[in-house]
Amino acid sequence: MKPLLVSLCLAATFALPARADVAEAVQDHILPGYARFTEATRALADIDSCAGDTLRDGWNAAYDAWIGVAHLRLGPVEDDGRVLAIAFWPDPKGIGAKQTAAAFRKADPALLTPEQIAEQSVAFRGLTGMERLIYADTPPEGYACDLALALADDLARMAAEVEAGWRSGFAQALTHPGKDGRYHSEAEARQAMLTALVTGVEFNADTRIGRPLATFDIPRPERVESRLSGRTMRNIALSLAATRDLAQTLYAKDSLTDAAFAKAEAMVPRVDLAQVADPQQWLKAEILAQSIHAIRDAAMAEIAPALGTGIGFNAADGD
Amino acid sequence: MRRRNFLTTLAAIGAMPRLSWADIGSPAYLAAAQTPDGSYSLHGLSLAGESLFALPLPARGHAATAHPERPHAVAFARRPGSYALVLDCARGQALARLTPPEGRQFNGHGAYSLDGSVLYTSEQLAENSEGRVGLWESATYTRIGEIPTHGIGPHELRRLPLSEDLLIANGGIATDPTDRTKLNIDTMRPNLARVTPEGKLVSLAEPPPELHQNSLRHLALLPDGRAACAMQWEGDPAEYPALLALWDEGRITLHEPSLEDSFAMDNYAGSIAYSPATGEIGLTSPKGGVVQIHGADGSYLRMVHRADACGLAASPDGFTLTDGNGAISTLRPGGLELRQNLGLQWDNHLIALAT
Numbered sequence: 058m059k060p061l062l063v064s065l066c067l068a069a070t071f072a073l074p075a076r077a078d079v080a081e082a083v084q085d086h087i088l089p090g091y092a093r094f095t096e097a098t099r100a101l102a103d104i105d106s107c108a109g110d111t112l113r114d115g116w117n118a119a120y121d122a123w124i125g126v127a128h129l130r131l132g133p134v135e136d137d138g139r140v141l142a143i144a145f146w147p148d149p150k151g152i153g154a155k156q157t158a159a160a161f162r163k164a165d166p167a168l169l170t171p172e173q174i175a176e177q178s179v180a181f182r183g184l185t186g187m188e189r190l191i192y193a194d195t196p197p198e199g200y201a202c203d204l205a206l207a208l209a210d211d212l213a214r215m216a217a218e219v220e221a222g223w224r225s226g227f228a229q230a231l232t233h234p235g236k237d238g239r240y241h242s243e244a245e246a247r248q249a250m251l252t253a254l255v256t257g258v259e260f261n262a263d264t265r266i267g268r269p270l271a272t273f274d275i276p277r278p279e280r281v282e283s284r285l286s287g288r289t290m291r292n293i294a295l296s297l298a299a300t301r302d303l304a305q306t307l308y309a310k311d312s313l314t315d316a317a318f319a320k321a322e323a324m325v326p327r328v329d330l331a332q333v334a335d336p337q338q339w340l341k342a343e344i345l346a347q348s349i350h351a352i353r354d355a356a357m358a359e360i361a362p363a364l365g366t367g368i369g370f371n372a373a374d375g376d
Numbered sequence: 377m378r379r380r381n382f383l384t385t386l387a388a389i390g391a392m393p394r395l396s397w398a399d400i401g402s403p404a405y406l407a408a409a410q411t412p413d414g415s416y417s418l419h420g421l422s423l424a425g426e427s428l429f430a431l432p433l434p435a436r437g438h439a440a441t442a443h444p445e446r447p448h449a450v451a452f453a454r455r456p457g458s459y460a461l462v463l464d465c466a467r468g469q470a471l472a473r474l475t476p477p478e479g480r481q482f483n484g485h486g487a488y489s490l491d492g493s494v495l496y497t498s499e500q501l502a503e504n505s506e507g508r509v510g511l512w513e514s515a516t517y518t519r520i521g522e523i524p525t526h527g528i529g530p531h532e533l534r535r536l537p538l539s540e541d542l543l544i545a546n547g548g549i550a551t552d553p554t555d556r557t558k559l560n561i562d563t564m565r566p567n568l569a570r571v572t573p574e575g576k577l578v579s580l581a582e583p584p585p586e587l588h589q590n591s592l593r594h595l596a597l598l599p600d601g602r603a604a605c606a607m608q609w610e611g612d613p614a615e616y617p618a619l620l621a622l623w624d625e626g627r628i629t630l631h632e633p634s635l636e637d638s639f640a641m642d643n644y645a646g647s648i649a650y651s652p653a654t655g656e657i658g659l660t661s662p663k664g665g666v667v668q669i670h671g672a673d674g675s676y677l678r679m680v681h682r683a684d685a686c687g688l689a690a691s692p693d694g695f696t697l698t699d700g701n702g703a704i705s706t707l708r709p710g711g712l713e714l715r716q717n718l719g720l721q722w723d724n725h726l727i728a729l730a731t
Contacts, residue, residue: 135681138636147614152635179636236714239681245701248683252665268614369684370410370700370721371646371662375608376438376455376484376531376593 128257133222408437425704425716457482523575579626631674687726
C-alpha cells in the first residue's frame, strides 16, 4: 500500500505542468500587465489630435502601464529591439534627441507611415521619442504632431505584438519547459523569473537613482529618467509596486521581501531626484537606493531558496 | 606537490608506455565544472558532450590548456589563482601542482609552446598587478623563468600559430592583492601585446582613448593569423560599446552589434571562439544570457538566448556552448540545440583540443 501511495503522489507531482510559482507569475502578473499595456497604448493610438492635454494624459497612462511590465526583459520584448524601442533610456550620448532633431530638419512625410516608422532607430521611437515631442517647450504642431501620433501608433503595434508573443508561445515556454524550448527545466524557468525580479528591482537603485545620484561632489540631476515630463519619481514608485507584485506571485509567503518593499516605497515620496544637487536630497536619494538594494538582498535570502534557484553560476561571478 | 611525490610520479611516467590523447578517446574539449555536492572537477568531453574523464580540482576552476601531444591538461584556478594543476588525463592523476612564486598570482589562463616543451602561465604581481608570463619546462614542470606581459592585469594569453610568440590580453585592471577589488578603473589602459618567448615586445595595440575602460580579456585565434578579442566594459554602464576587437599584427578594430542588440550582453563578454566551419566569431554573455555572432570581418550577424551561457568552442558544424545550468548545446546557424545535461555547472571556458 505504502509504495503505491508514494508512486501516486509522484505521478501527481509530475502531472503538474510546472511549479505554481512560475505559472502564477505568468497568469496573475505578466499577462495582465501586458494586457494593460496593450490597452493603454491602443487608447493612446486612438487619439488623433495634439490639442489640449489629451495626448499627454494618454501617454502618461501608457507609460504607467509600461512600468508595470518594464522589468520583464525576457520574451518577445527581446526581439527586434522592442524593449529599447518602447523606452530608450538611459541615453547618455543623446542619440534619440539627435535623431529627433534630424527628422525635424528633413520633415519627410514619407517617414510617418507605419512601415517607415517601424524601421526607424530604437532611440528615435517609443515613449521617450514621444516625450521629446509632447513635452517640448512649445506644444507639437504640424510635423511634430504628426510624428507624435505616428509614434503612438507604432507603440500600440509593438505592445500588441509583445502581448501576442507571450500568449501564443512564450508563456508556454516558461510554464511548460522542455529540452527543445528556451527553458529546459522548471528550475531554469524559476531562475528566469528570479532574475527578472532582482534585475528589475536593482534597475531602480542602480540606474533610475544611480545615474542622477552620481557622486556627492558632482551630482547629475539632468540625468533623471523622464526629465521633461517630470515622471521620475512616479516611475520608481510604480516599478517598486510592480516588482513587489511579481515577488508576491512567485512566493506568497515573502514576508521579509515584502517588508523591504514597504520600507522603500514609504521613502519614495520624500525623495525628489530633480533636486539631487541639494545635499539633503542627495542623502535621501542615497538612502532610498540602499533600501532598494535591501529588497534585492531580502529576495535573494528568502525567495531564491524558496524557488530553489539563484542568479546564474557564471552571471554572478564573472572574469 | 611535494618534491618527493613529484619525483615518484616522474619515475612512474618513465616506467609506463607513453599515452596520447587518442588513447583516452580523443576528447574534443576540456571544461571545469562544479558538481552538485559543491566540489570542482575538470572534464574531458566528447563532441556529443559525454564526459570521457573527470578529475578533481582543489578549488573553483576557470580555464585549461592542453599539451599538444601528451594527454596533459593544465587546469587553472579562478583568479586570483593560487594553483594550476597539471593532470595526466590518461592515468587520471595529478602530475604536478604549480604554485606561483612569492608575490605572484595566476590569472586563470595559460598556453604551451609550439612543441609543448614550455608551459606559459598568465600571472600578475600581487602588489601592483603588473603582468608576468611564467615559464615552466614541461618535462618536470619546473619554473625556468618569467617575462613581462607589457601591461597590467593580464588575462588570457595564446601562442600565435606557426610562431613561438605569445599574444597577451592585458586587461588593464589593477586589483587588490587579496581579492578582485578593482583599483584603477579611471586610469586603466588595456592592450594586446605580441611578445617573444624572451619577453621582447613585438607590437602593442590599445583601444582608442575614449574606450580605455574596455578591458581586453579573452582571445580566439583566426586561421589567417589575426585574432579576435572579447572585452568587458568598465565605463558608464549606460553606454554599450563594442565588445569585439579584431587584432591584425598590432592594430585593432572594434566591432559593435546593432543598436537594438547592443545592451543584450550587459557590457560583458565571458568567452570568445572562432568556428572554422561557419567562419563566425561567437561571444558569450552569462550576465545577459545571450551569445552574439559576428562574421570573421567583425560584422554583426545575430543573437541567441541562453541563460548563463559562457563556455564556447568550435564544433564541426558551428559552436559548442556550455552554461551554468549544465547544458552542453550545439549552436549552428539554424539555432541552438541541447546535446547533454550532466547536472554540472560549467565554468567560464570550454577549451577545444586540437587532437
